[in-house]
Structures are given as C-alpha cells and as structure tokens.
Amino acid sequence: MKQLFGCFLIFFSAIIHALPTHQFFPEGHPFDPNIPTPESVIGVEIGQWHLRHDQLIRYISLVAERSERLQLEKIGETHQKRSLYLLKVSSAGNLAKLSHIQAQHRQALMSPSFRTTEDKAIVWMGYSVHGDEASGSNAVAPLVYYLAASQSETVSQWLDKMVILIDPSLNPDGMDRFANWVNMHRSTVPNPDPVNREHVQGWIRGRVNHYWFDLNRDWLLLQHPESRARVAQFHQWKPTVLTDSHEMGSNSSFFFQPGIPSRKNPLTPQKNVELTKKLATYHAKALDEKKQLYFTEESFDDFYFGKGSTYPDINGSVGILFEQGSSRGHAKQVEHGVLTFTQAIQNQITTSLSTLKGSFENRLVLLNYQSKFYEESREQAEQDKMAGYLVDTEGDLYRTQAFLSILAQHQIQAYPLTKDYEGKQKTYHQENTYFIPLKQAQYRLIKALFMTQTNFKDNSFYDVSAWTLPYAFDFPFEVVKRRASVSFAAHPWEAQSKNTFPEFNSEHAAYGIRWNNSAAAKAVHSLLSQRLYLKVASQEFTATTPTGEQTFAAGTVFLPAGLQKIPTNQLHVILIKTMETYGVAIEPISSALTSKGIDLGSSSAYALKQPKVLIVGGKQTNPYEAGEVWHYLDIHLGISPTIVELDRLHKIQLSHYTHVVMVDGNYQGISEALTEKVMRWVKQGGVLWGQRKAAKWLAQQGLLKMSFKGQPELNKLFPGNTVRYAQQDDHASKKRIAGAIFATQIDTSNPLGFGLQEEALPVFKRGTFSFKPHAFGAVNVATYQEKPLLSGFTAKPYQKALSGQTVLAAHKLGRGQVIAFADNPVFRGFWYGSSRLLGNAIFFGHILDTPGD
Incomplete structure (x- = not known):
C-alpha cells in the first residue's frame, strides 16, 4: 500500500502544476505585450503558491500604472493596517469622466424626475471575504491581466458599456493568515492527503478577520473597518450587479445563485430572482463548456441581509453568490479525484467572465430593474400604513452614536424630535428620541432593520432569522402610523464632534460617573489603569452638586477626592482628559453626606478593582x-x-x-x-x-x-414517529x-x-x-x-x-x-x-x- 501511494505521489506531481496566465483564457486570444503577466511580476505561476495580499496588490498596482483601463483607489484599512483597495476597470474614455458616470448613475436612482443619457452598468466583483477561501482572491490577478491586456472586441465592448469594480480581497488579514499557513506547509511534491497539516489549519483559521469575526455577516452590522469602507463605496456607486466569490466543502462541485426559492427574504423583489436566474444561464453555459459540474437552488438561502450576496438585494442591486469546492491548500484528494488549487481558480475566473458577459448583454434590463426598485420603494412608502419608527435612545450617548451611525452609513436618515410624543406604552422624550420616516430611498432596508416577523414560509435558515436593530441596542421603539403626529427636526442627525462638561474646583468631595452611559466602562477602566481609587454605589442616592440636588442611580461610580494619591490639580487634569477622550460626564459632588439613599462612605459602596x-x-x-x-x-x-x-x-x-x-x-x-x-x-x-x-x-x-x-x-x-423521509x-x-x-x-x-x-x-x-x-x-x-x-x-x-x-x-x-x-x-x-x-x-x-x- 505504501509503495502504491508513493507511486501515486510521483504520478500526481507530474500532472499537478500551476498555469501560465494565458492558459486560463481561450486559445489564440490577443494580449497587449506591454501589460505584464502576474508570473512576470510575482515570480510564480498562478496556483503554484497562495498569493499574499501584498503580492496581489503589488501586481494590480503595477498594471494600473501601465494600463489606461485601470484606476486603483485605497478605500480604507483593516484592523491590522493592511490597505483595502477598490480597482476600477473601464475604457479610457469612461475613466476620464468616472465621477460624472458615478454621479449620473446615483442621481438617476435617487431622483425620480432625473433622466440620464448614461447607460453604463456598474458591476462590482468581490473576492474571498473568508480568507481561507482563497481561489477567489487568487483569481483576481489573471482576471485583472485579462481586462487590462485583452485586445479582443468583446472586452472592448464590455469596457465601453460597463464600469467594473473589483474588490480584490475583502479580508486581507485572513487572506495572509491562510496563505502563510498553506505555503508554510507546502511540499515540493504536492500532498493531496486531506489529513496533511497543509489542509488542517490551526485554531484561528484564515476565514476570519483580526478579531475572529466572519466579515460575511457584517455588511448590515458594520462593526469592522473592512465593512464600513466597503459599504461606503457601495453606496457611492450603487452597483447594478454584485458578485461574492466563496469556497465550500471540498467534495462539493460549484454553486451559483439563485438559492433555495422558499428562503428568499420577502422584502426582496421577485424580479431580482428572475434576473439572477437569467444571469445563471451564462454561468451554466460557461461551466458546461469547461465540463464542470455545478448546482443551483440548493443549500444556500437569501434571507439575512448582512451577507455580501444578500445586502445588494435590499439595495436595488442583484447580488450573486459563487461557491467553489475548496482545495484548502494546493491539492486535495476528494470524492471524485484530486482537486487542485489551479482548478478552483479557473472556475472563479470562468464565472467572473460569465458575469461580465451576462451583465453586458442584459445591462439595460438590469439598469431598468434598479431604477424600478427605487421607484417602487417610493410608491410602497406612500402606500404603507406606517409612517415610520420612533426610537428612544435612553440618554446613552455611546449607544446612541453607534446606533445612528449604522443607520447613517446605510443612507438612512433619523430625525431628532422637537416635541415629546405620547406612545402606546410610554412617553418618548424629545431629548432622547429619533424618528425614522419610511418615506426615504432606503424604505425596504428600514423595514428590514426593524423587522419583527416570527412566521415564515420556510422555517429553515442558513443563517439567523432575526437581527432587529433597536432590540440589539436595547432601545424601546414604536411604529408611528401618522407622520403628522410626530414633531421632528428639519435636518437629520449628524455625528457630534464636541461635548460640554462640568468644571472642577478643590471644594468637591467626590466625582460621579453615571453608569447608564455605556462609555462609562471604558472611562472607568482608564482611571483604574492610572491607579486612581474608585467605588461603586450599590444603591441609589441623592447628593448635592454645583448644579443642585441630583439623584444618582445604583451603579454610579465615584472617585472620593480625599482618597486619591495625587494632588487635586493633577486629578482634575486626568478627569478632564478622560471626559474629552470618552465623551463621559464626570460630575462633581459637593459632600459625602447625601439627602436621600446611601452616603458616600456607606458600606454599600464597594471599591473597584482593575480587571485582569x-x-x-x-x-x-x-x-x-x-x-x-x-x-x-x-x-x-x-x-x-x-x-x-x-x-x-x-x-x-x-x-x-x-x-x-x-x-x-x-x-x-x-x-x-x-x-x-x-x-x-x-x-x-x-x-x-x-x-x-x-x-x-x-x-x-x-x-x-x-x-x-x-x-x-x-x-x-x-x-418523530410520523415523520416521513421527505419531511x-x-x-x-x-x-x-x-x-x-x-x-x-x-x-x-x-x-x-x-x-x-x-x-x-x-x-x-x-x-x-x-x-x-x-x-x-x-x-x-x-x-x-x-x-x-x-x-x-x-x-x-x-x-x-x-x-x-x-x-x-x-x-x-x-x-x-x-x-x-x-x-x-x-x-x-x-x-x-x-x-x-x-x-x-x-x-x-x-x-x-x-x-x-
């Protein structure tokens, strides 16, 4: 058996190899000799080694310098300070007026009366949000070469009628973690054994980002810089089609959407599914020509709008998920033989090109759908029995800023109240409440973020079934039926840059920090780290302050002035810096004797420890x-x-x-x-x-x-005694x-x-x-x-x-x-x-x- 396996490896090493870039594309295809191939810049053929993020970007940058068809823009940074890029590909004439095309496209969608003469489809192609699903990002280098160097009439037509936006690596931190792992364990003779260390990653896989989050769940939540940078660009461009290239289990073939029909989110128009099916015919034909197996309308759903292929669907685009069976290294033994990294890359390139072909040939239909999406959203908002939502942010500035910032990044406007509103269960006070009207371009997305549905056509979910944003923030909210019943400001919320804080003097007995502001925890830890002495009141008290009697809830943290080990003026400098840094008010308390509740010297006030x-x-x-x-x-x-x-x-x-x-x-x-x-x-x-x-x-x-x-x-x-096989x-x-x-x-x-x-x-x-x-x-x-x-x-x-x-x-x-x-x-x-x-x-x-x- 060992001899047979050794012979197999010798044979295998002879047939498994990477490909020169030209071989990923049709034979006889004319290319511009002035555009360098990936292997001439990186030093290896595509598929021979897993590319690192810096190698991929170095190649793209060089081609962008050489080609009049490419513009490369840095759009942000990851947690680990790797740069995020968006590559814009189009004809030289289009690139010269790119800002005009972008503005015309967005205005045509957002303004009902606006008419544009531009008919350019915007196609966004994103790769490898999961860093260990590497065939996507590794396909980018040959794809960029093809679009920059091809001299075919077909590519010229594409570039004339489309702006192609390429996100080469949605997760650079994960991409490099995985590339380093598989390259570190790669043998000169490829080893396809699935239990080989190359195919079995360490504890933290390349799938996740720096903090081990799945970025493919963060498009809606926007908790990470990668997502915030990407969504900002998404709304600048409003792409017509967006693709999201992934990998799946090694024994699988290739998947492209549509997914399971019954698991579509009801807020996604049926026309979106029809267009997805139309584009699917192009992927099917291209893969048939390559004699590659594939499947559709199975396994994957389109319900949770926080995924890269589903977020576009609630924003007027057509999102398409691609899933390639993964080699999880350079080559792997699977059910049907040996799957190589090069083969996986080829399928990603094939479906990238079929996307461009389908988008080009159906661009007018796609653009019309996108325009209709927003037109219908405006009509539905007019017909909706609800006017919008009221959200009480409870005076917690930290949570308020975070909540409203998410809405703003999704182009949703929230307006401060100018008058209290008497709701069904409570009074919504103007100083803490915001009104989110439904009559906005993002009507459908607002409905999605506030959705409280509990019954569904299909109760099987690939991901979560609920993500109601105000519940996540613990903010009371209420439906408003009549817009006229709410008094709100003329201008929507914008992030505040400055806060006003109290002044200090040497007469104060203590300084209180209210715990209802979620930023208080970070401020308190900072003070503990500076070896200040803090206590927490386990019961409510009412104390004298420079502004009069104030009630402090249980959980208030205070600094007794007389127990600090530093001079008062130095303490005040630290407190002022803390307030400025964390946006937390630290309130002077005049006396340790209170008028109600515990005194500050009570045994019900406990010393805090610096957490380790x-x-x-x-x-x-x-x-x-x-x-x-x-x-x-x-x-x-x-x-x-x-x-x-x-x-x-x-x-x-x-x-x-x-x-x-x-x-x-x-x-x-x-x-x-x-x-x-x-x-x-x-x-x-x-x-x-x-x-x-x-x-x-x-x-x-x-x-x-x-x-x-x-x-x-x-x-x-x-x-389960009555359950049939099909059930x-x-x-x-x-x-x-x-x-x-x-x-x-x-x-x-x-x-x-x-x-x-x-x-x-x-x-x-x-x-x-x-x-x-x-x-x-x-x-x-x-x-x-x-x-x-x-x-x-x-x-x-x-x-x-x-x-x-x-x-x-x-x-x-x-x-x-x-x-x-x-x-x-x-x-x-x-x-x-x-x-x-x-x-x-x-x-x-x-x-x-x-x-x-």
Whole structure:
C-alpha cells in the first residue's frame, strides 16, 4: 500500500502544476505585450503558491500604472493596517469622466424626475471575504491581466458599456493568515492527503478577520473597518450587479445563485430572482463548456441581509453568490479525484467572465430593474400604513452614536424630535428620541432593520432569522402610523464632534460617573489603569452638586477626592482628559453626606478593582465567541485580555487574573485536576463567567448551582414517529433555534443589571439551552418572559418550554462568584444592549453577594 501511494505521489506531481496566465483564457486570444503577466511580476505561476495580499496588490498596482483601463483607489484599512483597495476597470474614455458616470448613475436612482443619457452598468466583483477561501482572491490577478491586456472586441465592448469594480480581497488579514499557513506547509511534491497539516489549519483559521469575526455577516452590522469602507463605496456607486466569490466543502462541485426559492427574504423583489436566474444561464453555459459540474437552488438561502450576496438585494442591486469546492491548500484528494488549487481558480475566473458577459448583454434590463426598485420603494412608502419608527435612545450617548451611525452609513436618515410624543406604552422624550420616516430611498432596508416577523414560509435558515436593530441596542421603539403626529427636526442627525462638561474646583468631595452611559466602562477602566481609587454605589442616592440636588442611580461610580494619591490639580487634569477622550460626564459632588439613599462612605459602596481578564480559547472553543468577547473587551471596555488555549490552562497561574471567561465550546475533556484548580481559584475570590455550553459544563461540574433540561427531554417536544423521509428537513428546522430574539426580565437591583433603564431586556438566542429557575430567586438574575419570542423563528413548543426559564444566573462560591449566561451577550459585536451584562460582570462581579445553596 505504501509503495502504491508513493507511486501515486510521483504520478500526481507530474500532472499537478500551476498555469501560465494565458492558459486560463481561450486559445489564440490577443494580449497587449506591454501589460505584464502576474508570473512576470510575482515570480510564480498562478496556483503554484497562495498569493499574499501584498503580492496581489503589488501586481494590480503595477498594471494600473501601465494600463489606461485601470484606476486603483485605497478605500480604507483593516484592523491590522493592511490597505483595502477598490480597482476600477473601464475604457479610457469612461475613466476620464468616472465621477460624472458615478454621479449620473446615483442621481438617476435617487431622483425620480432625473433622466440620464448614461447607460453604463456598474458591476462590482468581490473576492474571498473568508480568507481561507482563497481561489477567489487568487483569481483576481489573471482576471485583472485579462481586462487590462485583452485586445479582443468583446472586452472592448464590455469596457465601453460597463464600469467594473473589483474588490480584490475583502479580508486581507485572513487572506495572509491562510496563505502563510498553506505555503508554510507546502511540499515540493504536492500532498493531496486531506489529513496533511497543509489542509488542517490551526485554531484561528484564515476565514476570519483580526478579531475572529466572519466579515460575511457584517455588511448590515458594520462593526469592522473592512465593512464600513466597503459599504461606503457601495453606496457611492450603487452597483447594478454584485458578485461574492466563496469556497465550500471540498467534495462539493460549484454553486451559483439563485438559492433555495422558499428562503428568499420577502422584502426582496421577485424580479431580482428572475434576473439572477437569467444571469445563471451564462454561468451554466460557461461551466458546461469547461465540463464542470455545478448546482443551483440548493443549500444556500437569501434571507439575512448582512451577507455580501444578500445586502445588494435590499439595495436595488442583484447580488450573486459563487461557491467553489475548496482545495484548502494546493491539492486535495476528494470524492471524485484530486482537486487542485489551479482548478478552483479557473472556475472563479470562468464565472467572473460569465458575469461580465451576462451583465453586458442584459445591462439595460438590469439598469431598468434598479431604477424600478427605487421607484417602487417610493410608491410602497406612500402606500404603507406606517409612517415610520420612533426610537428612544435612553440618554446613552455611546449607544446612541453607534446606533445612528449604522443607520447613517446605510443612507438612512433619523430625525431628532422637537416635541415629546405620547406612545402606546410610554412617553418618548424629545431629548432622547429619533424618528425614522419610511418615506426615504432606503424604505425596504428600514423595514428590514426593524423587522419583527416570527412566521415564515420556510422555517429553515442558513443563517439567523432575526437581527432587529433597536432590540440589539436595547432601545424601546414604536411604529408611528401618522407622520403628522410626530414633531421632528428639519435636518437629520449628524455625528457630534464636541461635548460640554462640568468644571472642577478643590471644594468637591467626590466625582460621579453615571453608569447608564455605556462609555462609562471604558472611562472607568482608564482611571483604574492610572491607579486612581474608585467605588461603586450599590444603591441609589441623592447628593448635592454645583448644579443642585441630583439623584444618582445604583451603579454610579465615584472617585472620593480625599482618597486619591495625587494632588487635586493633577486629578482634575486626568478627569478632564478622560471626559474629552470618552465623551463621559464626570460630575462633581459637593459632600459625602447625601439627602436621600446611601452616603458616600456607606458600606454599600464597594471599591473597584482593575480587571485582569483571561479568556479561555483553543480548538475546543468557539472562535467566533472568543473573538467577540475579545473585541468587546478591547474596543468597548479598553481591556486587553489574556487569551489562553484550553490545553495550556493547566500551566497558567490563575491568581494573576481577576476574571476567567469561558465561551461556548466542548469542555468535556477537562481533567479533574484542572477542574479542581479552577474551583480553588473561584473560592479564593475569582470571578468566573461561562456562556452557552461552557455554562452547561459549569453546572455539570458543580461550580454553578443550576440545573437544566437535557436534549433528550427537549426532543420529546418534537415526536418523530410520523415523520416521513421527505419531511426530515422540516422536522429538523423546528428542533433548532438558528437565531432569534427573546425578551427577558432582568433584576436591575443586581449589580449585573446596573445601568439598564428597564427590567425588560432583549437578548439574542441561538440554540435551545437554558437553566431551570433556581429555588432562591436572587440567583436568577434574568429569565425569559412569559411570551419570550420578539423576532425571528422559534417553534411554539420551544417558546412555551423556555418561558420563565433562567438565562442569566449568578451566585457566590467561596469568596468568589460564578456567573453563567445561557446565550451569547456579545453576538457579532452589535448587541450593545445585552453586552452590558458582560461589562457589569467584569467591573462589578466581585461585589455580588448571593448564596448559591
């Protein structure tokens, strides 16, 4: 057997090779000799090695300098400071008036009465948002060569009637992480064995960005610089067609949209699907000519608008997803033989060219659809029984800025109220409330962001079923039926650049920071890092200030002036700098004696500790959740956590850390010795946070005094005795919660609830896990409400079973605390509301005083 495998490798090495660029295209094709080929610049043939981002950009930059058909623009930077580029390809005449073409195209869509003489289709082609789906970005170099060097009449016609926008690498940080991995493990003789290290990446794959987020879920959420730069350009150009090139499982063939028909978002026009099908005929023909297998209308859906191929659909473009079976290296043994990287690149090039051919030949139909999309949006807004939405931002400037910024980046206007509005459940005060009218060009996208649908034609979801933006921010919102009933400003919200803050003098007894501003946490950590002494009031108090009597809620952090180790004038310099940096008001308090509630010297005011957080990671854990926690701590709290793989945890001195965070993962293999080590650390004063399966493990090990329903018990809710073979998918979809939004009831008197304005808190739920309520009510910090489902799909048996169950539990263990969350409070980085629970655990977890027995 070994001899046979050795012979196979010798034979294999003879037949597997990269290709000169010309061989990716039809024979006899004329090329401009003044345009350099990729191999002449990079030094290797395409497919021989995985290109790094800098190599790809170096080649594109050189061709852009040589060719009158190309313009290269830097549009932003990644977290790791790699440059993001957009390559514009068209005829020299078009490039000379590019800004005119862009303006005419946008104005024709946005202004009903405007008529343009331009008939240029704008085709956006994006590659490899998942960095380890590398055939897309590696196809860009030969594609750019072809468009720059081809002297065929066909390409000249394309460039005359289209502006082609190429996003060469949607995820440069991930691209380089993967390229370095596979190149590092590449042999001179390619090894197709699927278990070879080249095909099995380390813990953090190239799929994700710097903070381990899936950028293909961030188009709507805009939590990362890559997405913000891209969406800004998207709205500058309003592309007619946008392609999104990916890879999938190695044993798959090739997929192009349309996806599963029943899983289209209802806000996407049916005409979009028809045009997608029309373009699909071009991909089919091109792949047939290459004798390549493919499939459509299976597996993938078009429901969640945060994906690169679906976001265009709610913005008047036609988004198309391509999925190529992945070689996950340079060559890999698959079901039908050996799949090479070069073959994968060829298919990406083939469908890129079929996109251009189809877009060119159908450009007038596509442009007409795009114009009709916005025209119909305006008509639907006029006919809609709703006028818009009111959103109460509760005076939290940090969350307000983040929420309104997302809307603004999506070209959605929000207007401050000029008069209070009496709603159905509450009064919307003008100083904190914004009105989002539906009569805007982005009518459909507004509906998508505020959607609270819970019933669907097809309940199977490739991704989440809900992403309601105000729920994610924990902002009360309400439908407005009559526009005339709302008094709002003439101009929409714009980001504020300056704030006004109070002045200080040497007479102050203390300085208070209200915890209802989410930026307070970052400011407080900064002050703790400068070794200032801070306390938190666990109860409300009313104190004298220079502006009169002021009430401060439980959770207010204050600095006692007399207990600081630095001179008063130096303290004031630090406080002023803190206010300017973080936009948080620090309010002078005249006396430690209060008129109501606790005094500042009360034993109910607790000293704060500077958090030192350890996140447990490694292959056994969920990298998305680990990255989301890291991102939240780093970006929103200013805390740089220590991240340690689970298999190294036994070597770590836990006493160096105040907190250990365990995210979703498989912890069943943890040794008894390590479990005891963690328990000793908690009992000695540590704060242990566990979420989802980590929370379940804590309960199983006795660290958390909670019980839960096991999967066999939950399976009884969905008996399968009558399920037929063809009904299996439908049955399985009912047994899972792919991603929905649930209403919880939270104990705001608990330190974990500090800063929350209301006892009702929306949380994102994925999976069926929850805790049975503890007999001692104070342990149950948050429970699902009686009718928990707010948005998205969850089968009714689960809704009933989860009603009243505990989602957040906390209690003492020795001198330490154990805190467990059944869900993920920082999902995809945009859950600004529930993320405060984790923030409170970081700053206030050590003051919890609830017995667990």
